Amino acid sequence: xxxxxxSPFRALGRYATLMGxxxxxxxxxxxxxxxxxxxxxxxxxxxxxxxxxxxxxxxAVFTVQTAYQLETPFIPKTIIGSIVAPSIMxxxxxxxxxxxxxxxxxxxxxxxxxxxxxxxxxxxxxxxGLNSVGFLVLxxxxxxxxxxxxxxxxxxxxxxxxxxxxxxxxxxxxxSEFLEGARQFFKLLDPTIGLIKSFAFxxxxxxxxxxxxxxxGGGAVGVGDSTTQAAVLSCVFILVADLxxxxxxx
Amino acid sequence: MEYSNEIKVGIxxxxxxxxxxxxxxxxQDLPLFGDTYAVRAEFEEASGLTAGNPVRMKGxxxxxxxxxxxxxxxxxxRARLRIEEGISIPEGSHAKVAGFSGIGGVRISILPGPRExxxxxxxxxxxxxxxGSVFDRLxxxxxxxxxxxxxxxxxxxxxMAALSEQLQNPESDLRQALASANNIxxxxxxxxxxxxETLRALLQNLRSVSGDLDTFMGxxxxxxxxxxxxxxxxxxxxxxxxxxxxxxSATLDTVATKLNEGDGTAGRxxxxxxxxxxLDSAAARTNTLLKDFQRDPGHxxxxxxxxxxx
Numbered sequence: 010x011x012x013x014x015x016s017p018f019r020a021l022g023r024y025a026t027l028m029g030x031x032x033x034x035x036x037x038x039x040x041x042x043x044x045x046x047x048x049x050x051x052x053x054x055x056x057x058x059x060x061x062x063x064x065x066x067x068x069a070v071f072t073v074q075t076a077y078q079l080e081t082p083f084i085p086k087t088i089i090g091s092i093v094a095p096s097i098m099x100x101x102x103x104x105x106x107x108x109x110x111x112x113x114x115x116x117x118x119x120x121x122x123x124x125x126x127x128x129x130x131x132x133x134x135x136x137x138g139l140n141s142v143g144f145l146v147l148x149x150x151x152x153x154x155x156x157x158x159x160x161x162x163x164x165x166x167x168x169x170x171x172x173x174x175x176x177x178x179x180x181x182x183x184x185s186e187f188l189e190g191a192r193q194f195f196k197l198l199d200p201t202i203g204l205i206k207s208f209a210f211x212x213x214x215x216x217x218x219x220x221x222x223x224x225x226g227g228g229a230v231g232v233g234d235s236t237t238q239a240a241v242l243s244c245v246f247i248l249v250a251d252l253x254x255x256x257x258x259x
Numbered sequence: 260m261e262y263s264n265e266i267k268v269g270i271x272x273x274x275x276x277x278x279x280x281x282x283x284x285x286x287q288d289l290p291l292f293g294d295t296y297a298v299r300a301e302f303e304e305a306s307g308l309t310a311g312n313p314v315r316m317k318g319x320x321x322x323x324x325x326x327x328x329x330x331x332x333x334x335x336x337r338a339r340l341r342i343e344e345g346i347s348i349p350e351g352s353h354a355k356v357a358g359f360s361g362i363g364g365v366r367i368s369i370l371p372g373p374r375e376x377x378x379x380x381x382x383x384x385x386x387x388x389x390x391g392s393v394f395d396r397l398x399x400x401x402x403x404x405x406x407x408x409x410x411x412x413x414x415x416x417x418x419m420a421a422l423s424e425q426l427q428n429p430e431s432d433l434r435q436a437l438a439s440a441n442n443i444x445x446x447x448x449x450x451x452x453x454x455x456e457t458l459r460a461l462l463q464n465l466r467s468v469s470g471d472l473d474t475f476m477g478x479x480x481x482x483x484x485x486x487x488x489x490x491x492x493x494x495x496x497x498x499x500x501x502x503x504x505x506x507x508s509a510t511l512d513t514v515a516t517k518l519n520e521g522d523g524t525a526g527r528x529x530x531x532x533x534x535x536x537x538l539d540s541a542a543a544r545t546n547t548l549l550k551d552f553q554r555d556p557g558h559x560x561x562x563x564x565x566x567x568x569x
Contacts, residue, residue, distance in 0.1 A: 046264035054267050094286070156268075159275040166278050195286040196311040200279070 024220045027142065031150060031219075034143030038151070045148040052114050052149070052215065053156025059113060060106045060160045061167045067105050068097060068168030069175040076181035086182040090190030093172045098199040102164040104251060107210035110157065111243035115218040118149050119239035122222025123232035131223070146219040150212065157211025158204055165203065202258050209250045214243045287323045287341075288313060295322060295341040296381040300354040300367060303387060305329075305336040307365045308356050314340050315357075316369040321346045324367060340367065340385075347378030354385035 038045060075089045122145060125131050134141040169191070177184040221239040225231045289295060302308075305327060314322040322342040330337050342348065351372025358365045370388055379385075425433040451458075476483070517523055521530035528534065552559055 043264075046268055049268045050264045054271055057271070156271075159271050162275040162279045162282075166282060169282075192286055192288045192313070194311075196309055197283065197287070198310070200283055204279075 023224060024216070027146065027220055027223060028150075028216055030140075030142040031147040034140050034147060037140070037143055038147060041144055041148050044144065045151060048148045048152035049156050051117075052110070052152040053159055056110060056113055056156075056160055057163055060109050060164050063105050063109050064097075064102065064164040064168040065171040067101055068093070068170070068172035071096065071101065071168075072172035072176045072181065072187075073179065076176065085190075086186045087190030087193065089176065089182050090173075090187035091194040092190075093176075093187070094169050094191035095194055095196070095199050097168040097172070098165050098203045100203075100251070102168055103161050103203050103206040103210055104247065105168075106157070106160045106164040106207070107214065107247040108244055110153075110160065110210070111214050111247060112240050114153070115214045115239045115243040116236045118215060118218035119222040119225075119236045120232060122146075122219060123225035123235040126223065126225045127228050127232055142223075146216075146223060149219055150215045153211035153215030154208055155211075157214075158207045161203060161207035165200070198258075202254065205258065206251060206254050209254060210247050213246045213250055217243045217246060287311060288320050289323060289341065289343065294344040296344060297325065298340045298342050298348065298379060298381070298383055298385060300338045300340055300385040301387065302336040302338070302354070302356055304356065305338075306356045308336075308338065308367065309365075312366050314342065314354075314367045314369065316346070316348065316371055321369070338367065348372075348385070349374060349376035350379055350383075351376050352379065352385055353388040355388050 072089065072093050075092050076086075079086075079088055079092075122131070125145070131141045131145070134144060173184050173187045176182045176187050218239040221235040221242070225235040227234070308324060308327055310324050310326050312324045313320050314324060322340055325339040325341045327336065327338045329335075338354075340354075348369060349372040353370045353372075354367050355370065356365065357368040369385065422433075425431040428434065518526045518529055521527055
């Protein structure tokens, strides 16, 4: 009973320790330079198409649905742009990209590290005298933190661009009306908070996945469990972090 | 060609940074490549103004609000504006918050100063226009209005005191005027009392005259009616006569005009002097002939055929 109650704290402690070990070896990141760029390509560049696709559909649907909800002569059409653009920059751009990455990147990292753990490759690295955390965890976490803002920008540009296109060609509002509304309510704080969220989400996805993968146990079933838990926990922590950042910065 | 991971990551980061910077500038309605300079503005009331709201001069977007904060010491709102390079704001310009925050249309409107003034340097401060709202002006003028009201009340007080003094002093002009008016009223009353009978008789006579007139009108109504009708007929005839006279007068006028102008026989008779001259000469010759006849009638009688027949 006590063990069950204490397990979340134990998990938090192990997670913090793992991150501490990872960032303690940041001075040796030059040693794993090549590994870092491999992870940046896998986490960032390879995720651009799926993030762009998700953002495009989100922007399009959001514009159409906002236009449907505001279909009254008392509200100017420019308000659609005033709602869609800030919402994508403030919330949807980062959160949609975060969910996509939690599934795509988080699951992959957890599966990779979990397999390495159950096949004792991590132990082998340790035996060879390599810092397994610095070699395996740090490049992945840094890749997430560095590349997620890039994906956030892609998500915002594609989402707003698709919103303008669908609004214009779908006959809901012209591109100039959309932009007029977007500019009317534009605040530099919106993309700034979105960018802060993207750093936080990148860190959460990769670090949770690394933690789950690094501490996998129990063979192939354990790898499956770790993969599932990494994706689910990443999504949950993204939502929690989203709320905390909103409460702190808005 | 195989690109290394470093190149791929580098290109992605550069593209993302460029897209973010240009996207933000695009949404801030700032020129993508042009630069901006900062101008400060002070207001008493921000009215929902936030960073990113547009700055307009004569209705044209010339920049945006960079930041806005409340100065605790002076209790004024201080805004930092980013104005597009190339847009010069003349010295003596003012800035005010315009639009309604309810529909998100809040903006800063710059009221430019005289065109010949030199442009404001960067980081200069724009003040609010001198004229506030009606309420502000009323608030500003409140002490002055209070002073004026005070002086009006004081003078009213003095006037009332002087009036009271005049009324209380038996020698004052006002008291004497009132006494005279009182006397006149008394005289009028006594006269009315004395002539009451006369006035009554006068009124009675007037009433009986009026009654007689009424009776007369009732008795001779038909005769009066006939008389009035005849009078109307006579007036009609007179009218027609006058019309005929006017017609005759017009004709005479035409004849007189023709005579004056020498038109027609009578006109020529009046205007042509040759006829007179011929008549004169004929009269002179006749005169000569008569004289000759008197002197020697036989000369003429012998030539007469009638005489020769007999």
